[in-house]
Amino acid sequence: MLLNPRAALLFDIDGTLADTDPLHLAAFNRAFAPFGQVFDKARFARELQGLANVDIARNILPDLSPAEGMAVLDQKEAAFRALAASDIHPVPGLFALLDAADAAGLPMAAVTNAPRANAELILDGLGITHRFRALVIGAELAHGKPHPLPYLEGLRLLGARAEVSVAFEDSRTGIASATAAGLATIGMRTSLGDADLRAAGAVLTADSYADPALLAFIQSNVREKQAV
Incomplete structure (x- = not known):
């Protein structure tokens, strides 16, 4: 060829x-639990998978300011990296x-x-x-x-x-x-x-x-x- x-x-x-999607799902649930948001695999695929964090913050946490929403997503990413460090x-x-x-x-x-x-x-x-x-x-x-x-x-x-x-x-x-x-x-x-x-x-x-x-x-x- x-x-x-x-x-x-x-x-x-x-x-x-x-x-890595199972690790992201766990990290999202950890970060969003204080806001009463719980995700299963189907909801993750529908509302979170592949989206940029700025869009996720706006869609899932609309009552927060953009800066506050991104702070929550930053916590989620830190949680993901902690999980992924030994599980990729x-x-x-x-x-x-x-x-x-x-x-x-x-x-x-x-x-x-x-x-x-x-x-x-x-x-x-x-x-x-x-x-x-x-x-x-x-x-x-x-x-x-x-x-x-x-x-x-x-x-x-x-x-x-x-x-x-x-x-x-x-x-x-x-x-x-x-x-x-x-x-x-x-x-x-x-x-x-x-x-x-x-x-x-x-x-x-x-x-x-x-x-x-x-x-x-x-x-x-x-x-x-x-x-x-």
Whole structure:
């Protein structure tokens, strides 16, 4: 297979590189308990997963000032980092896919709405920071996900083109961002099921990066094509 020189792989981090959603759920419940807010997995996926903290604070704690709401979310992130420091696990098949991408010279970026401290903790904890040529933090841009800007920025930093690249996401918000940037997006089934991910815009879904359909799709999408 001849690789298109403008092809790339772009990954969300939470729930996509690492199965961290259970840790986020625990941290959210700890932070929101004083406000009478309790989340189960379904409510987490519906109201929290993939959203920027500024949006979560506005939606869940509307009676607080923006500064007060963000202070609560800062406490949540500190709780998450404490939990994640000793409990980070990759999504199955991740390392083999990263090895194959590196061997093929296929550049990669991580694109997230998470705070930089969280993103760096997860990448370092998995030992994969060096794999990514770019780390895009939504809160450091004019718009985070679901706006396409984070993925457009990832493509820009890699010198890649959306039509020959692939994104990996686990949330509705993330899929909306990636697909709006023109990327074919594979939904990872760490929290949401096939139907929900496809309804959000995923072209296919997988439990593992070793899924033959996932690998075949990547190979098809990133190869050199006529008139690209």
